[in-house]
Amino acid sequence: MLELVIISALNGVLYGLLLFLMASGLTVVFSMLGVLNFAHAGFYMLGAFFGFQISKWFGFWWALLLAPIIVGLIGAAVERFALRDIHRSGHVAELLFTFGLAYVIEEVVQIVWGKDPVDYRGPPSLDFPAFSIFSTNYPSYKVFMFAISVAIFVALLIVIKRSRIGLVVQASLTHPQMVAHLGHNVGLVFTLVFGVGIGLAALAGVIAGPILQTQSNMAASLIALLFVIIVVGGLGSLAGAFVASLLIGLIQTFAVSLDGSLASLFGPLSPDAPQFLIRNIWTVTIAQVAPIIPYALLILVLILRPMGLFGTRET
Amino acid sequence: MIPAIEVRAVNKSFGNVEIIRNLNLRIEKGERHAVIGPNGAGKSTTFNLISGYLAPTSGDVLLNGQVVSGLPPFEINRRGLSRSFQLTNVFARMTVWDNVRCAVLWASGQRYAFWKSMDDLQDVNERTIRILEDIHLAARRDVIAGLLPYAEQRALEIGITVAGGSDVIILDEPTAGMSRAETDRAMALIKRLTEERTLVIVEHDMNVVFGLADRISVLVYGEIIASGTPAEIRNDPRVKEAYLGQEAVDA
Amino acid sequence: MTELVSSAPMSRAVPGARLRFYAAWGMVAVLLAAFPSIFTSASSLTTFSLVGTAIIFALSYNILLGQTGLLSFGHAVYYGIGAFFAVHTMNLIPQYGLPVPLPLVPLIGGVAGLLLAILTGWISTRRAGTVFSMISLGVAELAVALALILTDFFGGEDGISTNRTKLPAWFGWHFGPQVQVYYLVAFWVFVSALAMYALTRTPLGKICNAVRDNPERVQFVGYDPHIVRYLAFCFAGLFAGIAGALAAISFESANFTDLGWVKSGAVIFSTYIGGTSIFAGPIVGAIFFVYLSLSLSDYTSVWQLYFGLLFILVVRYAPGGIGGTLLMHRMPFRVGGLGRILRTYAIAAVPTLMLVGGFVLAVETIVHHTVNANEDPRIKAFGVSFDASSPMTWIVAGLLMLIGYFVGRLTWRGVTRAWDDARTIASERGIPS
Ligand SMILES: Nc1ncnc2c1ncn2[C@@H]1O[C@H](COP(=O)(O)OP(=O)(O)O)[C@@H](O)[C@H]1O
Ligand SMILES: [Mg+2]
Numbered sequence: 001m002l003e004l005v006i007i008s009a010l011n012g013v014l015y016g017l018l019l020f021l022m023a024s025g026l027t028v029v030f031s032m033l034g035v036l037n038f039a040h041a042g043f044y045m046l047g048a049f050f051g052f053q054i055s056k057w058f059g060f061w062w063a064l065l066l067a068p069i070i071v072g073l074i075g076a077a078v079e080r081f082a083l084r085d086i087h088r089s090g091h092v093a094e095l096l097f098t099f100g101l102a103y104v105i106e107e108v109v110q111i112v113w114g115k116d117p118v119d120y121r122g123p124p125s126l127d128f129p130a131f132s133i134f135s136t137n138y139p140s141y142k143v144f145m146f147a148i149s150v151a152i153f154v155a156l157l158i159v160i161k162r163s164r165i166g167l168v169v170q171a172s173l174t175h176p177q178m179v180a181h182l183g184h185n186v187g188l189v190f191t192l193v194f195g196v197g198i199g200l201a202a203l204a205g206v207i208a209g210p211i212l213q214t215q216s217n218m219a220a221s222l223i224a225l226l227f228v229i230i231v232v233g234g235l236g237s238l239a240g241a242f243v244a245s246l247l248i249g250l251i252q253t254f255a256v257s258l259d260g261s262l263a264s265l266f267g268p269l270s271p272d273a274p275q276f277l278i279r280n281i282w283t284v285t286i287a288q289v290a291p292i293i294p295y296a297l298l299i300l301v302l303i304l305r306p307m308g309l310f311g312t313r314e315t
Numbered sequence: 316m317i318p319a320i321e322v323r324a325v326n327k328s329f330g331n332v333e334i335i336r337n338l339n340l341r342i343e344k345g346e347r348h349a350v351i352g353p354n355g356a357g358k359s360t361t362f363n364l365i366s367g368y369l370a371p372t373s374g375d376v377l378l379n380g381q382v383v384s385g386l387p388p389f390e391i392n393r394r395g396l397s398r399s400f401q402l403t404n405v406f407a408r409m410t411v412w413d414n415v416r417c418a419v420l421w422a423s424g425q426r427y428a429f430w431k432s433m434d435d436l437q438d439v440n441e442r443t444i445r446i447l448e449d450i451h452l453a454a455r456r457d458v459i460a461g462l463l464p465y466a467e468q469r470a471l472e473i474g475i476t477v478a479g480g481s482d483v484i485i486l487d488e489p490t491a492g493m494s495r496a497e498t499d500r501a502m503a504l505i506k507r508l509t510e511e512r513t514l515v516i517v518e519h520d521m522n523v524v525f526g527l528a529d530r531i532s533v534l535v536y537g538e539i540i541a542s543g544t545p546a547e548i549r550n551d552p553r554v555k556e557a558y559l560g561q562e563a564v565d566a
Numbered sequence: 567m568t569e570l571v572s573s574a575p576m577s578r579a580v581p582g583a584r585l586r587f588y589a590a591w592g593m594v595a596v597l598l599a600a601f602p603s604i605f606t607s608a609s610s611l612t613t614f615s616l617v618g619t620a621i622i623f624a625l626s627y628n629i630l631l632g633q634t635g636l637l638s639f640g641h642a643v644y645y646g647i648g649a650f651f652a653v654h655t656m657n658l659i660p661q662y663g664l665p666v667p668l669p670l671v672p673l674i675g676g677v678a679g680l681l682l683a684i685l686t687g688w689i690s691t692r693r694a695g696t697v698f699s700m701i702s703l704g705v706a707e708l709a710v711a712l713a714l715i716l717t718d719f720f721g722g723e724d725g726i727s728t729n730r731t732k733l734p735a736w737f738g739w740h741f742g743p744q745v746q747v748y749y750l751v752a753f754w755v756f757v758s759a760l761a762m763y764a765l766t767r768t769p770l771g772k773i774c775n776a777v778r779d780n781p782e783r784v785q786f787v788g789y790d791p792h793i794v795r796y797l798a799f800c801f802a803g804l805f806a807g808i809a810g811a812l813a814a815i816s817f818e819s820a821n822f823t824d825l826g827w828v829k830s831g832a833v834i835f836s837t838y839i840g841g842t843s844i845f846a847g848p849i850v851g852a853i854f855f856v857y858l859s860l861s862l863s864d865y866t867s868v869w870q871l872y873f874g875l876l877f878i879l880v881v882r883y884a885p886g887g888i889g890g891t892l893l894m895h896r897m898p899f900r901v902g903g904l905g906r907i908l909r910t911y912a913i914a915a916v917p918t919l920m921l922v923g924g925f926v927l928a929v930e931t932i933v934h935h936t937v938n939a940n941e942d943p944r945i946k947a948f949g950v951s952f953d954a955s956s957p958m959t960w961i962v963a964g965l966l967m968l969i970g971y972f973v974g975r976l977t978w979r980g981v982t983r984a985w986d987d988a989r990t991i992a993s994e995r996g997i998p999s
Contacts, residue, residue, distance in 0.1 A: 030696070036696045036699065036700070082878075082882060085882070086881065086882060089881075089885045091695055091696055092631075092635065092637050092695075093881055093885055095637055095696060095699055096637065096834070096838060096881050097878060097881045097882065099639070099831075099834065100874055100877040100878040100881060101878060103831065103870075103874040103877070104871065104874040104875055104878060107868065107870050107871040107874055108871065111868055111871065111929075111932070111933055111936055111937060112932070112936050113936075114936075114937070220827065221707070223703075224703045224704060224706075224707045227700040227703055227704060228704055230700075231697070231700055231701070231704075235697075275718075276718050276719075277716055277718045277719055279718060280715060280716045280717055280718050280719075281715075281716075284715050288715060289715070291707075291711045292708060292711045292712065292715075294704075295704045295705070295707050295708035295711070296708065298701070298704045299689060299704070299705075299708075302689050302692070302701065303689060306692065306693075366786065367785075387785065387790070388785035388786050389784075389785045389786075389788050389789055389790050392785070392786055392787060392788045393788050397786065397787075398786055400783075404780065404782065404783045405780070405783070406775070406776045406779040406780050406783065407779050407780065408775070408778070408779050408843075409775055409776065409779060413772060413775070413776075416772060417772055417773060417775075417776045417784075417787060418787045420769050420772070420773065420787070420788075420789075421787060421788030421789055422788065425769040426769070427769065427770050427773070427789075427793065427794065427797055428768060428769045428770060429765060429768045429769070429770040429771070429797070429801075430768065431768055431769065432764070432767050432768060433767050433768060433769060433771075433772055434583075434584075434767065436769070475783070475787065476786075478787075479787060479788060
């Protein structure tokens with residue numbers, strides 16, 4: 001039991017960190033540009049597939065370096081050549097555009113790499129157990145993922161707290177309407193922030209790909225999860241996004257590893273009791289309920305605390 | 316008599332910055348009251364507090380003797396207060412005709428009705444026509460509001476504000492950005508439309524203010540430094556010093 | 567059908583307007599009644615059932631998107647719940663011998679959609695804009711996940727099926743023959759479309775538009791935008807439920823994918839491409855979408871990609887959709903500049919088609935190499951044969967795209983100039999654009 005708890009906690013935190021790599025870019029772009037990027041998870045998927053392809057040709061380390069840069073550049077181009085013009089038509093049009101983009105990315109990935117999972121592996125140099133907890137070997141690739149995520153997290157923190165662009169980002173998080181008054185090169189800042197946000201998502205894709213399945217449907221379910229994170233954390237709050245990412249990561253990981261149900265608690269449903277639907281609820285395992293939990297959490301937070309856990313602005 | 320609007324010891328802060336400090340204001344029914352003061356003094360913020368757009372940090376706002384601070388804007392509107400905005404704030408993609416009709420609907424008791432046709436609402440449509448004629452936009456009724464020239468948008472802004480027939484009308488710089496001639500026309504319009512009603516207005520043009528208002532309040536740095544009849548304000552030394560400057564008083 | 571343009575105000579008490587209204591809807595009714603005599607084949611009647619369902623669904627979606635400015639990513643939830651309730655009703659009626667005929671079943675679906683919308687709408691519509699969109703997606707994910715758990719009701723991955731002919735007959739009709747189903751669908755399409763059109767002309771409908779344009783100002787004329795959005799949401803749920811029930815009647819089954827994201831995406835695409843600012847826009851969009859999804863798949867295996875790209879291009883270059891773009895030409899028509907604009911279109915069409923052709927050629931070649939790599943390289947797309955392994959193909963595709971792009975830029979400038987001139991004339995004469 002303890003073994004399960006520790007392993008699940010490690011995996012949950014790791015998953016949470018990955019989610020934060022994506023959610024941070026999403027929430028910063030949303031606060032600064034006012035664009036909710038529906039295609040954000042699509043770029044994460046592109047990162048994974050580019051990572052797969054580049055590591056097949058040149059090796060994993062090149063993939064780790066190049067894939068986020070290439071995908072980030074694509075993202076910057078999307079901002080510069082499409083989103084900026086659509087901005088005039090309003091937020092609904094922007095959201096619709098990124099929605100269409102997400103759809104197209106999925107189609108392209110399906111055409112180029114097919115619908116089945118690709119065989120994307122981490123570097124052979126990391127193919128050994130780092131340490132073992134009780135009987136479980138913890139792979140060193142996961143330790144490496146931890147290191148990368150934490151390093152990026154620290155780097156982000158330093159950039160945001162120390163650099164000029166960081167100050168702009170901070171200001172935009174709390175006072176989004178002020179961003180318009182930032183001066184003439186604000187366009188460049190937007191493109192940069194958008195590109196970096198996309199690059200971070202792609203990086204998450206590159207490192208997560210070998211562990212989670214790299215497949216053309218990996219984005220579709222993720223984007224809703226990311227929305228939950230930024231709403232639950234509080235719009236415009238990076239700290240909130242961080243906490244919510246870890247929370248969702250842990251909940252998801254723990255729930256999946258538990259197969260308790262009402263039936264296992266209280267025994268099988270008596271045959272005299274009403275069966276229709278009750279039977280389903282009685283026998284469903286926690287693992288099966290896992291996909292619901294984030295959305296139930298979303299609704300709960302919206303009812304009890306509409307500004308999110310750490311939000312300053314009401315959602 | 317119960318005043319139309321009473322502001323009692325209201326404070327408003329944004330973050331740590333106190334924008335409105337211990338504001339007290341009493342506006343009698345039927346009075347024409349002008350609020351003057353330099354830019355950034357907090358005039359629009361005061362209007363936002365009265366109309367429910369913002370809630371005061373402390374203190375109370377009373378409309379016809381009832382506390383309304385903390386209520387949402389639509390509740391305050393339903394109790395008989397209507398406001399205009401300093402920056403034009405109309406329904407940009409709808410026609411002039413529909414803009415005014417929407418402003419008349421609630422006051423005509425239609426609420427959220429989805430079982431009646433707008434075209435059958437004689438009362439609403441007649442009121443709308445009257446308002447359009449009043450604001451001289453009858454000929455422009457089928458134009459999309461967002462495409463109107465600036466002065467006409469300002470007129471529509473006033474039309475939407477008075478359309479519901481509220482007893483208390485508050486207008487935030489209705490003539491901002493208008494030429495001399497346009498200002499005169501707009502003021503004549505405002506005078507006519509607000510007869511027998513309570514009017515609170517923010518206005519920069521001193522000639523207009525002294526010609527129109529029964530009473531004037533001077534707001535500087537979030538505080539009312541003087542409140543009284545035009546003659547009193549004209550001669551108030553603090554006002555002279557703080558705001559008007561000698562020339563304006565002589566003029 | 568210009569009467570169906572919701573943005574043009576019907577003038578007060580003009581008898582002609584009322585007459586035109588009845589004439590237009592009367593014509594629609596006659597066309598719907600005559601359709602089976604013109605298109606007699608069962609397959610075209612089946613296609614119509616598909617189209618009709620899609621039309622109601624898209625119109626219901628436009629209550630949110632076009633009328634109230636709410637972009638929902640989960641509208642299929644209400645469609646799907648309508649479908650499931652319809653199927654269960656159709657199973658229960660013969661089981662308990664209830665005297666309910668099939669034509670009433672869509673009402674059950676509608677009520678189901680309405681009730682669910684009443685339940686989920688209050689929180690969802692508290693905020694407009696982006697937050698509403700995010701919540702709608704969350705609710706949709708929740709619904710799909712729940713549907714897969716509550717297998718007694720939703721039938722798991724397989725869904726549940728029914729038999730519509732088991733219901734009590736309706737004046738001798740058992741709804742076995744396709745033409746009887748056609749009339750059932752046509753009736754509900756007519757009634758629903760008329761009801762939704764009427765809704766746009768009521769006080770609530772007008773205030774929905776006001777909330778779309780300026781939710782802040784609405785509060786200062788006495789309306790609570792939350793309640794307005796909520797009511798719009800409930801109406802959208804009601805009609806989506808009717809659409810879902812009609813689909814369930816046509817297919818005699820319901821499946822969890824009816825609630826899912828593919829269905830929600832389809833309604834977004836068809837509504838937006840058709841045009842959200844005009845009542846008839848979503849009708850055009852639904853017909854267009856169903857037609858393309860049925861026919862494009864015969865020409866190319868990657869029609870979804872083309873469809874997604876088309877959608878992106880519409881958002882980017884023609885945000886009014888088909889309907890809005892057509893309507894935009896009223897202004898040049900009035901000032902007499904339409905002829906010139908159409909000529910510039912014809913000129914611009916040539917390089918644009920080259921660009922598109924080159925692009926499609928390139929895509930189809932890539933598809934051949936990635937998807938069907940082992941098959942014969944002489945492939946056929948859109949009826950044109952070419953050899954995907956030949957370098958010539960690449961050269962041709964590249965040249966077409968290059969020439970198309972650079973010449974196209976020049977010719978589109980001509981289009982812009984023609985429009986600018988028309989606009990100048992219009993503003994000189996005081997004609998609104
Ligand atoms: N929502 C807000 N957040 C922060 N500061 C505000 C806000 N609204 C107004 N202010 C500040 O309050 C002060 C008064 O503004 P305002 O009431 O618009 O002045 P006036 O209408 O007299 O020109 C200004 O310094 C302005 O910057
Ligand atoms: Mg002001």
